[in-house]
């Protein structure tokens with residue numbers, strides 16, 4: 001894991017002092033509320049429906065046990081004993097007092113954490129594959145790149161007053177677990193087909209929200225060493241030319257769309273050509289310095305299969321089920337990555353209590369080289385667990401109420417905070433997730449249905465990424481009543497696709513039954529071993545639409561009767 | 562209007578004129594629309610500045626740059642960061658004279674403005690009245706160093722790390 005050197009340490013302390021000073025200037029009237037708002041947002045402080053919300057950066061989703069314990073402490077001391085992990089690998093606290101924020105920032109700085117640029121019209125927290133350093137299909141660990149971008153984008157003198165927010169995601173793997181196609185900039189580490197040199201494929205202009213668009217490749221291969229200069233060129237073109245007349249058209253995706261991807265790429269290349277790379281890019285020693293922090297931990301050499309695990313599975317079906325769903329293969333023989341589901345049936349997706357955080361921190365320290373990850377699916381990951389230890393880890397998770405065996409299944413639902421917290425929401429999301437999870441709670445049935453991602457947003461801003469859910473649910477408001485639009489066929493993987501609407505919106509109570517109907521269509525049509533999304537690709541939307549619409553019509557008739 | 566730079570408030574030697582007929586004797590600042598006339602009618606040695614919108618194409622300004630003593634870039638609001646990129650591009654074109662940011666900026670932006678190549682900020686009376694000069698000077702020093710190379714008025718963190726790598730016997734950051 002990356003560790004701060006004295007420069008990082010001093011920077012973060014100075015940032016806390018700066019925010020204190022900004023708060024003081026707001027209180028003495030030097031700054032107007034309008035002037036202060038972007039400053040507090042750039043420090044992760046939102047004004048929500050009931051209270052302030054504080055969003056803490058978890059850079060590329062990597063945490064140590066000590067850091068997670070500190071988050072648990074903050075949850076207890078300054079919130080209501082829990083926190084909410086987000087779809088951008090961050091954590092939010094929903095009930096802090098504004099006057100406590102500087103004290104929280106001090107506690108965060110004590111463990112090398114901060115809230116810098118978790119909101120506002122600036123470059124946001126960089127996200128990465130949550131299986132970085134674990135996955136076998138990885139060309140290079142994306143986290144050194146993400147850390148380099150974190151530093152470069154922090155308090156950038158030129159790019160903190162952008163037309164709109166700007167999100168970057170990085171992956172080093174073939175399978176895209178970082179959803180790079182739906183970010184303002186998506187980077188994929190790869191090797192040049194001829195020279196074998198490392199570099200990036202650069203996508204620009206992806207995004208969800210009210211105008212969902214998949215990012216366009218603007219550079220097929222960017223040599224690794226030239227990353228920062230190229231990003232500076234992208235940002236300068238966007239900062240100078242992105243629309244500022246309409247907040248809904250201000251994201252870079254609209255600029256790319258309006259100029260056309262070739263013209264956008266041409267402008268970036270023209271700007272890039274004028275830059276003096278060597279005076280902008282990090283030198284190789286600096287890149288190596290960062291990369292050294294992400295060197296693989298001291299793995300033992302172990303057999304690929306653990307006899308101890310196999311024996312335990314044979315006598316413990318719950319463990320066997322858990323391993324099937326929540327354990328991801330590790331590139332190092334004898335190890336595995338364990339996903340700790342924060343999707344308890346009946347819970348709020350992504351929420352964890354202080355006790356649960358401490359339980360996971362214990363496990364990370366004891367069994368996973370003191371490392372854990374936050375996934376953009378709002379779960380936690382223990383990335384480097386010996387397979388021999390899986391029975392013990394499972395038992396400890398079960399004791400903490402965290403052994404829900406549903407990763408990737410129908411109840412592993414992504415949901416934004418929605419109307420329960422969010423000031424922008426048009427409908428609730430969490431109760432919808434709960435009612436759908438309740439409907440499909442039977443673990444045997446979940447296994448039988450197999451991988452199925454449901455994603456829920458409480459308004460058109462799409463923080464729940466509903467467009468890229470295999471089934472997407474968007475909560476709107478119609479004549480004062482919550483109304484849910486259902487989409488099908490979205491995909492956040494390397495096959496990025498946006499879901500299509502199945503028909504008219506339905507009422508909250510009808511959502512579980514509607515999902516049931518869609519699952520029935522799939523179960524009747526699937527081939528051997530064929531997943532939900534593959535079946536939808538093969539048979540198309542029509543059968544689903546027909547089932548959905550006959551259901552939706554019937555509901556309308558019943559309501560009228 | 563109040564003018565400040567990294568040292569504090571300062572007098573503005575430029576007189577703002579609305580048309581290109583340079584009647585005044587001293588330094589003048591004219592709108593972009595009349596820059597050609599102003600250049601033609603200026604007296605020898607008379608300092609001339611031009612005020613431009615933040616979406617001006619720097620290439621349009623290029624032919625005039627050599628004759629100008631000041632370029633003032635308008636910030637319609639402090640949240641509109643286009644002026645920072647325009648400043649960077651003008652500096653890259655070789656403009657070395659005074660570069661001014663004009664608009665309702667806030668104290669925290671003095672450091673950004675200096676880093677992007679500005680020399681000074683011209684505020685409206687209301688912004689200046691609310692934000693005493695000490696706030697600007699304090700905010701400008703909020704960070705000992707930033708991460709970006711090629712911007713800062715002080716050495717960036719990356720430069721400092723490099724310097725330390727090359728001089729490993731110097732122990733602490735205090736050495737800088």
Ligand code: SF4
Pocket residue numbers: 416417418419422423424425426457458459460461462463464
């Ligand atoms: S999608 Fe809408 S309701 Fe949900 S968190 Fe985002 S802004 Fe709030």
